[in-house]
Amino acid sequence: MAEKARVGVLISGRGSNMAALLYASRQPDCPYEIALVASNNPDAAGLKLAEAEEVATFALGHKGMKRADYDRILDAELAKAGAQYVALGGHMRLLSAEFVEKWEGRMINIHPSLLPKHKGLDTHARALEAGDKVAGCSVHLVTVELDSGPVLGQTEVAVIEGDTPATLAARVLIAEHQLYPRVLAELVTRETRPEALLDRLREIALTLPAAEEKLSHGTPAFAVTGGKMFAYFSDDHHGNGITAVLVKTSGAEEQAMLIEAEPDLYFRPAYLGPSGWIGLRLDQGDVDWDHVGEWLLKSWRMAAPRKLADVI
Template identity: 85%
Template sequence: MAEKARVGVLISGRGSNMTALLYASRQPDCPYEIVLVAANDPDALGLKVAAAEGIATFGLGHKGMKRADYDRILDEQLRGAGVQYIALAGHMRLLSAEFVGKWEGRMVNIHPSLLPLYKGLDTHARALEAGDTVGGCSVHLVTVELDSGPVLGQMEVAVLVDDTAETLAARVLIAEHQLYPRVLAELVTRDATPEALLGKLREIALALPAAEEKLSHGTPAFAVAGGKMFGYFSDDHHGNGITALLVKTSGPEEQAMLIEAEPDFYFRPAYLGPSGWIGLRLDQGGVDWDHVGEWLLKSWRMAAPRKLADVI
C-alpha cells in the first residue's frame, strides 16, 4: 500500500473540521494522515482534542509578533513534522505571501459559501439578506488573495424559509464535515495517478539535451535522439501492480547493491533487469523528484554519445 500523505492542520478554535478530517483519516482506504495540528491560540480547544487522539500539536500566540517571524516558526514546525499538505480548518489569521508561496498548490481551505459568492466573513447573513435559496460550502486552494484560489469542490445546502444565520451555519457545518475529507483525499492523490506521474517524468526527461519520447512495446520511453533508451515508464506491467521508472545502472553489482539497501524503492525489472536496469517505484507516495531527476540524468549520460554527454 502507498504511504499516506502527511497533512498538517491549522486551526484557531474548536477545530470541528480538523476533527472531521482526523476521523476520516482513520478509515482504511483514506490516503492521508494528520501528523500535526497547529493553532495561533495555545488554548484552542482543537489542540486538546488532537492531543487526546494522539496527534502532535503546536500552539503559539501570534500577538506581538511580526507576521513574517510567526510564519517562519510555523513553517519550521510543519516541515519538521514532515508535512506535505496543509489544511486550514477555522484558521482565522491571514498568512503571509511568502508562506503561501512556499505551500502553493499544497494548501487548502474550507469556506462556508458557494464561492465566488460571499468571500470573507458573515457569509450566512449575507446569503439570507440576498434572498438565496441555496447556500453551501467550498474547498479551495489557498492563494494570496482571500478566498480566491481555485475551487476544488463544493456542496450545496438548502436555505429554509425560517432560517437564521445561526441555523443555516449549523447545517452548512455538517456539509463541510462531509466535503472536506473527500476533497482533501482527492487532492493528495491527484499527483499520484499514473498519468500525473508520467507527466512529471516527461517534464524532467525531455528537458535533457536531445531527449525524445518513444513508444516501446506500447510503453512510454525516453531516448537520446537517434540513439539509445535511457528511461522507461512502467505501469502495472504484466499485472505486477507497480508504477515505476526504469533506468540504467552501471551493471548487476550496482543494481544488487541498491536493491539490498532499499528493497521497498528499488527492484529488478523482469526483462531489462538482466541488462543492469533497475526500477524506481513511483507509487508509494511522497516521490523525491530531485532523486528521480538525478537517476534520469545518470541514465541519460550512459545512453548519450560522449560528445553530447560532455555538454552537462
C-alpha cells in the same frame, strides 16, 4: 506505500473540520497524517479533542503580538512537528504575507460558500439575502488575498425554503467534512499520482535528441526515432502496485548489483528483466529526478545509433 504526508492544522475554535481531517487520516489508505494542531486561542475546544486523540498541539494567544512575530513562532512549531502542508480549519486570524508566501501551494483553507461568491464572513446569511438557490463550500489554496486562491474542490448544497443561516450552515458543515479530507488527500499526492509522475518523466525523456513517445502494449514508452526503446513507464503492471520507469542496464551483473545495493529503489521487472532492464521506483516519495534523468540518458545512449549517441 510511501510515507504519509505530515499536515499541520490551524484552528481557533471547536475544530470540527480538523476532526474530519483527523479521523479520515486514521484510514489505512489515507495519504496524510495530522502532525500538529495549533491554535491562536489557548481555550479552543479543538485542542482538547486533539490531545485526547494523542495529536501534538500548540497554543499561543496572539494578543499584543505583531502578526509577523506570531507567525514566525507558529512557523517554527510547524517545522518542529515536521509539517509539510498546512490546513486551516476555522482559523480566524489573518496570516502574514511572509507566512503565506512560505507555504504557497502547500496551505489550504475551507470556506463555507461556492467561491468566488460570498468571500469573507457571514456567508450563509448573505447567500439567503441574495436569494441563492444553491449554497455550498469550497477548498482553495491560500494566497495573500483573502479567499481568492485557486479552488481545488467544491460541494453544492441546496437551499431549502424556510432556511435560516443556522440551518443552512449545519448542512453545509456536513458537506465540508466530506470535501476537506478528499481534497487534502489529492493535494498531498498530486506529485506522486501516476499521471503527474508520467508528465515529469515525459519532460525529461523528450528533451533527449530524437526521442519520441510511443505506446507499447498500452504502456507509455520512449524510443529513439527510427530506433530502439530506451524507457517504459510502468504503473501497477499486472497488479504489482508499483509505479516505475524501466531502463536499460549494461547487463545482468549490473542489474543484480543495483538490486542488492538498493532493493527499495530497484527491482527486476517481468519480461524485460531477463534482457538486462531494471525498474526504478517512482512511488516512494521524494523522487530524485536528477538520478532518473541520469538513467534515462544512460539508457538512451544504449538505444541510440552511435552517431547520435556521440552528440551528448
